[in-house]
Amino acid sequence: MSALVHVAPVACAHCGLPVPDGRLRDDAPAFCCSGCEIVHAAIAEHGLERYYDLRRADAAAAEPSRTSDHTYGELDDSAFQRLHVTVGADGLARTALYLEDLRCTACVWLVESAPRCIDGVSEIRVDMGRSRADVVWDPERTPLSAVARYLDRVGHAPHPYRGMDRERQRRVEDRTLLIKLGVAGAALGNIMLLAVALYAGLFGGMSSHDTTMFRWISMFVAVPGLGYAATPFFATAIGALRARRLHLDLPLSIGIVAGLGWGAANVVRGVGEIYFDSLAMLVFLLLVSRWIVLRHQRRASSAAELLLSLTPTRAHRITDGVVTDVAIEAIVPGDLVSIRVGEVCPVDGELVEGASALDVGLLTGESNPVEVRPGDTVHAGTANVAAPIIIRATAVGEATRVGKLVATIEAMSSRKSPIERLVDRIAGRFVAVVTTVALATFVLWSLLASVSVGAEHAMALLVVTCPCALALATPLAVTVALGRAARRGILVKGADALERLATPGTIFVDKTGTLTMGKLAVVTWFGDVDAAVLASAVEAGSDHPIARALRAYAPTSRSAKNIREEIGRGIAGLVDGRLVIVGAPAWVRARISIDRHLLPDAIEYWIAELAERGETPIVVAIDGVAVAVAGLADPIRPDAGAALAKMMGLGWRVELLSGDDTRVVRRVGASLGFSPEQCTGNTSPEGKVAVVRAARERGPVLMVGDGVNDAAAMAAATAGIAVSGAAEIAIEAADVYLRSPSITTVADAIAGGRATLVTIKRNLRFSLVYNLAAGALAVAGLIHPLVAAAVMPLSSLTVLASSLRSRAFRSPS
C-alpha cells in the first residue's frame, strides 16, 4: 500500500515560492520554473547576488521571473533606430524601453546594474511608475539587442517604448501642475506671514500706515499668484459651464474669484476684510490633492501604451513574389505578409504557407507554444518561434483582436466613477444654495446695517463655504486605500475601480487557480494500488502535470528503462522487466487491446465513473493488462470556502464561468456549495462576454480571470480582476491586479472597496456638516478672517483624519 509522503514544501531559490515536485533536486538549489532558474544563473554569472538582499528588504510579495528566448534582432534594425534612438554629440545612443515585471527595489537595482555587466552600456535609469528604462550606450561597443537580451535574462523582458507623443503631452501636463503647485505654496507661505503680522496688529494695535502696506503686499502676492495657480480649476469650471454639466470646480472657482476680487477691492478702498490667507491655503491643498490623484493615474500604465510597444512597426509584405519592408500602416487585408522566426505577428491573418508554433504568451499567458498549420488564424502580437510562415492579412491595426481589446479598454477607463458623478451633482446644488443664501445675507444685512456690511458678510459666506473639504473627501480616502492595498499585493487602478468593487452584484470566477490550487493531483485510485509505484517510476523524467501528480502520489526511487513518452497521450517504460503503460484511456486502449478495443469491464466502469465525477481518468497497464485507473483533479483551495462565505456575506452572488469541461466545473462548484446553475463550463471567450453582458442587466458584475480570453469579458464587466500569473495584457486590461491567485485576496479586495466607499461617504458628510456650520456663522455675521483661517483648515484636517481611520485594506491584526 503506497502511503502519501508529506514533505515540507521546498522554496524556490530565486523567488521563494514552492517548488513543484518534478523540479526538486537533491544536490543543487531548486527553482519553481525555468524563468527563475535562468534569472538566478544570470545573477550569479554577473556577481549580482546583492539582488537577494534587496529583495528581502522589500516587503512586496515575490513572484516567479519570466524570461523568453527572443534575440531582439529587430532593435538593431536601422528603420527602428531612426525612429526610436537618438545619438548624442558624445557618440552615445539613447533610447527608452518598456520593461516587464518591474515591481520592486531589487528589480530596479538589477536593471540599473547593467553597466557593470555589459561592456558598452554607460547608464540605465529606471522609472518604476512608468515601467520604463532609459538606456545610454555606445553603439560601437555593443548592439542594443545585446542589452535587450541581458534585460530579458534577468527577468525583465524589454519592449520598444512607443507612444512617446502621448508621453510628452502627459509630461507637460504634469510639470505644469507641479509648477502651479509650487507657486501656490510660495504664495501661501508669504501670505501667511503677512497675515500673521496683520492679526498681531489686531490685538496690539498697528499703525494704519503699516496695515495698508501689509494689505497691499498681500494683494500683490495673492492675486497674480493664486490667479495663476488656480487656473486648472477655472478651466474645468468654464468647460463644465459650456457643456452645461455640473462640476465641483464650479463652486470652488466662484469662491476663489469672489474672494480675490473682493479682497483686492477692499485693499484699494482701504476698508473691509481680506481673506487671502484662507484662499491660498484652499488653492494649495486642492492642488496637492490633484497632484496626488494624477500621480496615481500615471502609475498605472495604460494598456494602450503596452500594446503599442508590443506590436511591430514594420512588416514584410509580399507582392508578386517580392518581399518588401513596409510600415505596418501600409498593410491592408488581403496582403500577403511574411513572418520570420523570432518576429512578432504584425496583423491578424490566415496562415497560407508554412507550419510553425506561436508564442501566444502575450495574449493568453500560456507558456507552451501553440502549433499552427495552413488554414489556422494567427493573431497580431503573438511571436513566431519555430519556422517562417506566410499569412494573408485579415485584420490590421485597430481591427485586430488585440486592437479591438485596446479600444474597449480605453473607452472603459474614461468613465467617471459613481461617487464622482454624485459629488458633481452635489456641487451643482451647492452653487445654487450658496448663491441664494449669499444674496439673502446681503439683503438682510444691508437692511440691518449697511450695504458694505451686507457685502462683507455675503463675501465671507462665499469664501468660507468654499468646498475644499468636499473636493478632498474622495481623493484622500482613495489615496489611503490604494496605498494600503498595494502594500498587501492588491493593485487597484483608481478611485473608480475601488468603487466598482463596493456595490454588490455578481462575481464570475474562472475555476483554475482561483478556487483551486492550479495543479493536478491524484484524488482517486481504483484498482491495484501497487501499480501506483510502477506508474510513478515510469513518469520519473516527465515534466507533464499528470506525471508530477502521479509522482507526488507515490514517490519512489525505482527507475524505469526504455521510457517513451507521447506528449499529451501517455508514457511507457520497463520497470524491473515489466512493461508499464500509463496514459489517457483512448491511448491505452489502442495499445493493449487489439481486437476488442475495450479494456476489462471493471476498468471501463471506473473510467466512466471518474469522468462523471469530473476527474481526469488515467489508466495504468502492466504487461498488457490494465490494472488500475487514477482519477486526477485540481484540488480546491482550503481557504476557498471561507472566502466565498465572506463575499456572499457582503452581498455578492458568486458564479463559476470557465472554459473547462462542464462536469469538472460542476464538481468543483458542488464541493463548495454551488448549485449547478451557478456553474457554467465549456465557455468560449465570446461566450464569457455574452454571459457577463446578460448579468450586467441585473446589476454590477465582477470578472476574475487570468488570460486575454478573459480580458474581453473583464472589459465588459463593471470591473475586471486579474490574478497573479496572468498575461501582461490581462493585467493591464483589468481594474485590479492581485499578486496572489487565491480567492481570499479577491474577497479582501471587495471588502476593501466597500470600506473605502464607507470612508468616502463619511468624509462627504463631514464636509457638508462643516459647510452648514460655517455658512450659518457667516450669515450671522460672525465670520472674520481670523475665524476663517482657523475653521477652514479644520475641515480639511477632519477629512484627512477620517481618511486615515478608514478600515479599508487594514492588515489583519
Next chain:
Amino acid sequence: MTALYLVIPLALLVAGAALGAFVWVVRSGQLDDCDTPARRILFDDTKK
C-alpha cells in the same frame, strides 16, 4: 519701521528666487519620477 520697507521687498525677492529655482527644477525633469528615487536610497555603491 522703515527697515520693513527694505526687508519685505528683499524677502519677496528671495521667495521669488526660490520659486524660480523650483520652476527650473521642474522644467529640467528632476521631479518627473518621484517613486524610483525613494527606492534607490536602498542601494549602496559598494561595488565599483
